[in-house]
């Protein structure tokens with residue numbers, strides 16, 4: 001359910017904000033029931049694996065300074081309420097939707113701020129994105145993950161993959177104020193948490209580490225516009241939930257399709273140690289501007 005309360009322009013804080021920062025959300029705050037953040041929609045960049053810097057639109061936590069992909073990931077607990085004050089610093093309308101929860105029918109005019117309130121009655125992995133001018137705004141960077149943890153969960157570690165695809169042509173077009181032909185979308189960069197190729201091994205949220213027998217929960221959200229079908233080498237995973245809904249009978253698979261805008265929670269219980277790749281089954285998506293294997297790929301590093 002979504003509640004939306006308009007607040008006057010320039011009125012950055014409203015009395016119900018509790019002052020929680022994203023850092024405190026990520027650190028986990030078992031007592032919090034209402035978690036408030038400010039997000040600023042503004043131009044930013046994606047630094048790609050081959051040194052290209054692409055123009056994006058970002059949900060940034062800071063009002064000023066450089067804005068970069070990936071967007072912040074937020075973690076709450078089942079039963080919590082997420083209060084987002086969205087400040088639109090861009091020159092076109094923007095909004096924030098949590099797919100399956102609410103927000104899709106609202107937008108924020110340029111230079112204005114609005115409060116969006118999202119209730120999460122149960123645990124799951126959710127995608128937030130800009131529903132305005134769909135799919136263009138989402139396609140140039142306005143998407144991220146909200147993780148709703150189950151306080152009673154017993155897994156040993158968890159990981160988060162925000163999948164994105166990036167069209168240099170769209171990104172340059174939006175930066176230049178051109179109208180985008182949405183019938184033609186040819187992404188040429190593909191990232192996990194804003195990283196690609198071996199760079200994903202430097203991100204402890206992306207790089208899968210653990211021991212044989214551990215229960216390793218992988219939260220996946222596809223913020224891109226293309227389907228991404230993840231192939232696990234060395235292991236099968238149990239698909240525990242999709243789009244925030246638990247599956248009654250988890251399905252064991254080594255290849256898991258994640259359509260655009262959708263999420264899944266995967267449980268990896270390694271039966272063997274080793275370093276194995278996990279990659280998009282579409283070879284183009286494992287490339288960066290055509291160079292393989294600098295695209296959507298992550299690795300496991302499992303100890304015996």
Ligand SMILES: [Cu+2]
Nearest residue numbers: 231232233279
């Ligand atoms: Cu493969």
